[in-house]
Amino acid sequence: MRGHLLSLSAILLAGSLTLTACAAPPRETAAKHDTIVMKADYPVYDGVAAAGAGSDIVIEGTYTDSRVTLLRPEQSTSTDPHANPQAGADDAELDADAMAVVVTVSKVRVNEVVKGNVAVGDVIEVSQLGGTYDGTTYQEESTTLIPEVDGDVVLLLAKTSKAGYDPINPEQGVLVDTGTSLHDTFGQVVFDHVNTIDDLKGAVN
Amino acid sequence: MRSDSRYVCRTGGADRTSFTMHGGVAVKKNTTEAQRGRHARRWLRMSTVAVASAALVLTTALPAHATYYSGGMPGTTFNVKYVGVNDTYVHLFNDARSRWNKTTSTGVSLGRSSSAAASMTAGRYSASWYGLYSPSGVRGINRAFKIQVNARTLQRDSGSNFTKWIASTSTHELGHGLSLADNPGTGRASLMKHSRNRTTVYAPQAYDIEEVRRIY
Numbered sequence: 001m002r003g004h005l006l007s008l009s010a011i012l013l014a015g016s017l018t019l020t021a022c023a024a025p026p027r028e029t030a031a032k033h034d035t036i037v038m039k040a041d042y043p044v045y046d047g048v049a050a051a052g053a054g055s056d057i058v059i060e061g062t063y064t065d066s067r068v069t070l071l072r073p074e075q076s077t078s079t080d081p082h083a084n085p086q087a088g089a090d091d092a093e094l095d096a097d098a099m100a101v102v103v104t105v106s107k108v109r110v111n112e113v114v115k116g117n118v119a120v121g122d123v124i125e126v127s128q129l130g131g132t133y134d135g136t137t138y139q140e141e142s143t144t145l146i147p148e149v150d151g152d153v154v155l156l157l158a159k160t161s162k163a164g165y166d167p168i169n170p171e172q173g174v175l176v177d178t179g180t181s182l183h184d185t186f187g188q189v190v191f192d193h194v195n196t197i198d199d200l201k202g203a204v205n
Numbered sequence: 206m207r208s209d210s211r212y213v214c215r216t217g218g219a220d221r222t223s224f225t226m227h228g229g230v231a232v233k234k235n236t237t238e239a240q241r242g243r244h245a246r247r248w249l250r251m252s253t254v255a256v257a258s259a260a261l262v263l264t265t266a267l268p269a270h271a272t273y274y275s276g277g278m279p280g281t282t283f284n285v286k287y288v289g290v291n292d293t294y295v296h297l298f299n300d301a302r303s304r305w306n307k308t309t310s311t312g313v314s315l316g317r318s319s320s321a322a323a324s325m326t327a328g329r330y331s332a333s334w335y336g337l338y339s340p341s342g343v344r345g346i347n348r349a350f351k352i353q354v355n356a357r358t359l360q361r362d363s364g365s366n367f368t369k370w371i372a373s374t375s376t377h378e379l380g381h382g383l384s385l386a387d388n389p390g391t392g393r394a395s396l397m398k399h400s401r402n403r404t405t406v407y408a409p410q411a412y413d414i415e416e417v418r419r420i421y
Contacts, residue, residue, distance in 0.1 A: 081293035082293055085328055166333050
């Protein structure tokens with residue numbers, strides 16, 4: 001009888017392990033319908049010098065405000081079919097809203113300038129993928145939106161419009177300054193031997 | 206379609222066989238010393254099989270692979286439509302599909318249909334990203350996706366290799382449709398790495414192809 005029980009226990013244990021391990025990959029539930037997790041392909045830079053060279057401005061700043069909006073493709077007049085994907089396209093198919101992406105535009109007051117043509121006290125606008133729009137939340141997998149960062153931010157930014165910027169990429173373009181270290185929004189050191197704003201100034205200039 | 210079958214098939218046959226063989230063993234009352242010895246050996250063998258089966262299950266069937274992306278399509282055959290792009294990009298997107306369709310033993314067949322729910326487009330976006338993949342719906346039920354290629358930033362960064370960079374980005378984004386995640390933890394070349402050389406890596410690499418085979 002004891003043998004039976006032991007046998008049964010072993011079978012049940014192995015069976016439950018089998019069922020657990022053989023379960024299908026987690027399916028998204030209906031509730032997740034309202035959240036879209038995007039994946040972006042973007043440039044990455046081999047070290048702080050390259051990241052600095054790829055940035056139009058590098059600043060430390062304080063977040064003040066944000067809005068969520070649609071980023072539509074530019075209306076280009078170029079006839080180069082590679083440079084302008086809409087050059088020669090059927091006008092009936094063009095729908096700028098359908099081609100738009102949801103972005104959060106944050107206002108950041110500049111506290112310190114590491115690089116670039118911007119001054120302390122200026123308020124710049126920084127665009128990032130994601131945000132909640134029309135009841136749907138869009139998240140880019142590697143992006144932490146500036147409003148979600150606790151404390152002041154160090155930003156390595158590319159110019160995107162007359163007054164607008166975006167991070168050179170989600171991982172190397174948005175850093176948190178703790179006073180003793182500069183790391184990304186997940187707490188990981190991004191650039192070796194760059195722990196302070198002064199280190200960053202020395203490395204990118 | 207082999208979607209999701211890996212979670213069942215890799216271990217199911219072995220486990221069922223093992224437990225059917227041993228499940229009918231009866232242990233009699235009032236057994237002799239020799240019988241008790243045989244029963245003990247049987248129990249030891251059965252325990253060993255059970256533990257080995259459990260170990261096999263745990264080491265081969267868990268879906269905890271860093272390269273798997275749940276935002277992909279449930280199978281390797283699906284259609285896409287092209288939205289608002291010129292003939293140049295139609296050819297570029299056709300080539301991107303073709304690169305995946307040429308992979309061997311993956312079952313990949315990516316077609317083009319104007320009625321497809323999944324879409325590809327390109328434009329000049331004032332942003333630093335090169336490409337964007339946005340899934341929608343539920344995998345296995347109504348999954349679709351939208352791929353957007355950013356001609357503006359690709360042109361800015363690609364020098365004389367603009368076309369190859371568009372190719373690399375378009376084919377990379379279709380890789381997400383095939384459930385491949387970004388930046389796989391491998392030292393091997395991969396189309397899915399952000400750090401890849403976009404001038405030379407614009408087609409699925411051996412590692413990517415192996416991963417598609419493994420996932421589906």
